[in-house]
Each structure stands twice: as structure tokens, then as C-alpha cells.
Amino acid sequence: MAKKKRRLTEQEQRQKEMQELIKLKKMRRAAQEGRQLEQGEGLTFEKEEELVPKTFKEKWKNYWYHYKTQTWLSLFVAVLVVWFVKDVFFGTKSDLTIGVATYTGVSYFTDAIDEDLSAYAQDYNGDGKVVVSASESYFSMSDAEMASTYYQKFIAEVAGGSELTFVLDDYTYDILMDNSDGESMFIDFGELYPDVDYVSGDKIDITDTSLGKLWHLSSLGKTELEGYGDRRYYLCVRYLGNSAKDNEKNREELEHALDFVNNLISETNPEYKDNRPYYDIDRDVETKN
Numbered sequence: 001m002a003k004k005k006r007r008l009t010e011q012e013q014r015q016k017e018m019q020e021l022i023k024l025k026k027m028r029r030a031a032q033e034g035r036q037l038e039q040g041e042g043l044t045f046e047k048e049e050e051l052v053p054k055t056f057k058e059k060w061k062n063y064w065y066h067y068k069t070q071t072w073l074s075l076f077v078a079v080l081v082v083w084f085v086k087d088v089f090f091g092t093k094s095d096l097t098i099g100v101a102t103y104t105g106v107s108y109f110t111d112a113i114d115e116d117l118s119a120y121a122q123d124y125n126g127d128g129k130v131v132v133s134a135s136e137s138y139f140s141m142s143d144a145e146m147a148s149t150y151y152q153k154f155i156a157e158v159a160g161g162s163e164l165t166f167v168l169d170d171y172t173y174d175i176l177m178d179n180s181d182g183e184s185m186f187i188d189f190g191e192l193y194p195d196v197d198y199v200s201g202d203k204i205d206i207t208d209t210s211l212g213k214l215w216h217l218s219s220l221g222k223t224e225l226e227g228y229g230d231r232r233y234y235l236c237v238r239y240l241g242n243s244a245k246d247n248e249k250n251r252e253e254l255e256h257a258l259d260f261v262n263n264l265i266s267e268t269n270p271e272y273k274d275n276r277p278y279y280d281i282d283r284d285v286e287t288k289n
Contacts, residue, residue, distance in 0.1 A: 094133040095124040096256045099163040101154045103171040103231065104223045105138035109216040116214055120263040124256045132260075135163065139171075140223065155179070161243035164250065165257040169221065169231045173203070185244075186236040187284070189261065192277040196269055203234040210267060237261060240281060241289035251281065 064071075098117055100106055106113060117132040137154040139147045157163050158176060168176070176185065186202035198205040206212045207221065212233060221231035237257045240246040258279055266273040 093125055093127060094131050095121050095129075096165065096253070096260055097133045097135065097163050098165045098167060099154070099157050100134050100136040100167040101172045102138050102167070102169040102220070102233065103225055103228065104140045104169075104220045105136060106167070106215050106217075106220070107136055107138075108220065110214065116211060117260075120211070120267075121256070121260050122263075124259075134167075140225070158185075159243055161238075161245055161250070164238045164244060164253050165260065166236050166238075167206070167233065168236055169228075169233050171225060171228050171231060173234060173236070185238050185242070187239045187279065189237075192279060193265055193269075193272070196265055198268075199265070202236060204236070204261065204265070205232050206235050206264070207233045209264065211264065235261065235264065239284040239288055241285055246285050254281065 096117075100113060110116060113134040113136060114132055117134055118130050121130050121132050123130050135157065137150040137157075139150055141147050141150075154172070154175075158179075177183075184202045188202050189199050189204055190201045193199045198208065207217045212218070215233075217233045221233065222229070225231070237254070238244045240250055240254060244250060259276070262272055262276040
């Protein structure tokens with residue numbers, strides 16, 4: 001009885017097919033060389049030849065196939081780093097920051113709030129430029145959700161002490177008084193400029209100054225708002241303490257704000273141009289906190 005033939009395993013089958021392919025390849029090579037394939041040639045298993053890219057195009061194609069995602073991610077991170085470095089180390093830095101918070105936006109009549117305010121500042125940081133950054137918030141809008149967002153932004157800026165100088169109208173000034181139990185958080189400029197008729201206590205009424213006329217504040221104040229039919233607009237500066245922390249950075253910012261105020265007042269009262277009143281920072285820090 002004939003012996004039953006053993007079935008090849010899957011691995012043996014693959015190896016057999018590979019050997020046949022290698023033998024076929026060598027037969028073709030021998031035919032090209034004009035010779036007969038020698039006995040036993042091509043019957044041994046050979047390791048498959050590894051394909052290594054040689055030209056730049058092949059190398060780039062191979063790289064892009066394997067590292068496309070990593071490359072795009074690296075480029076994205078690199079752009080963010082460059083933007084951050086440029087903004088922090090090479091971007092234009094403000095000499096003074098001012099919060100403009102009113103019922104009707106000052107930007108209704110001007111597109112250059114920063115430039116208009118810069119006329120009263122100086123190059124405090126010594127970079128050769130005079131730049132005032134204004135952060136505007138206003139609440140006369142039909143979109144209640146957006147108005148609420150502006151309101152929260154304004155309150156957060158005040159509570160965080162990130163800004164010391166503000167342009168307010170009667171409406172927003174009262175909001176701050178209501179949130180501080182009626183106690184003012186602003187410097188009493190009435191003591192520093194007692195003979196300036198538009199300065200009263202902690203408010204410098206800029207409605208009828210050159211800046212106020214440039215911004216048409218008198219007209220803005222007449223926009224309809226129950227209880228505030230003829231709003232006035234004020235420049236106010238916080239004294240240090242509470243959320244406006246008494247530190248070196250804020251003392252420097254306050255010094256710049258006081259110079260800004262004096263430059264604005266000197267426009268109508270030139271006697272103050274080279275004679276800025278002395279403000280005792282330490283007294284307010286000790287007595288008003």
C-alpha cells in the first residue's frame with residue numbers, strides 16, 4: 001500500500017514559493033547572460049533584498065510617508081513658539097493701559113481710541129514709541145448675552161486690579177460704587193487740582209475737554225438710558241491697595257497714569273505743565289485700605 005503524502009505546513013508552503021521565485025529570477029538572469037542555470041543553483045533560500053532609497057526624491061518620499069503627521073505637528077508648534085517669542089520679546093509694549101467702560105461705546109465716533117489717548121502720554125518705557133492700549137467695554141447693545149459678557153469683562157478687570165486708569169460715564173461709575181458699598185476706589189484729584197473747574201473729588205470730567213469733543217462725548221451722553229438722560233464722562237485713577245496691589249509694577253504704572261492726567265489737565269491749565277502736584281502714594285495705601 002502506498003505511503004500517504006504529508007501535507008506541507010503554511011510556513012513550508014511560503015518557503016517553497018519563495019524558493020521557486022528566487023529560482024525563476026536566477027533563470028532569467030542566466031538567460032540574459034547567455035548561459036544555462038547550473039544544477040542546484042537557486043534551490044537555497046536567500047534573504048529578500050532590502051530596498052534602500054538612494055536619490056533625494058526617494059528619500060523624501062520615504063520620509064514623508066512615515067513622518068507626515070509628526071512633521072505637520074512640529075511645524076504647528078514651531079509657529080506657536082515663534083509667535084509667542086515675537087509677541088513677548090519683540091512686540092510693541094504699551095506705555096500705559098486704560099480701561100474704557102461706558103454705556104454707549106466711545107468707538108461709535110472714533111476708530112482710533114489708542115491714538116487719541118496716546119496724545120497725552122509719553123515714552124515711559126523708553127522704546128522710542130508712545131503707545132497707549134485701551135480696552136473698551138460698553139453695554140448699549142441689543143444682544144443681552146454680549147452685553148453681559150462685556151459687563152463681566154469690565155468687573156473682572158476692576159476686581160483683578162489689572163488696570164489702574166479708567167474712562168467711565170455716570171452709568172459705569174455708579175456700577176462700581178454699587179459694587180464697593182459706595183466707597184470710592186479712585187484717587188481724590190480734587191485735592192491735587194482744586195482750581196480746575198472740571199475736577200471734582202475722584203472724577204475728572206473730560207466731556208467738554210479737547211478729548212471729549214474729539215470723541216463727541218456730549219452727544220453720546222444724550223443717548224437714551226433711563227435715569228441717565230445726560231451722562232457725563234470721567235477719567236479716574238485707582239489708588240493702590242486691595243485688588244490693585246501695592247507693588248513695584250503698579251507703582252510704576254500709577255506714576256505713568258498721574259503724568260497722563262497732568263498732561264491732559266495742562267492742556268486747559270498750562271500752569272501745571274511743569275508743575276505736577278505731588279501725590280502721596282503711601283498715605284493712601286496706609287489710610288484707604
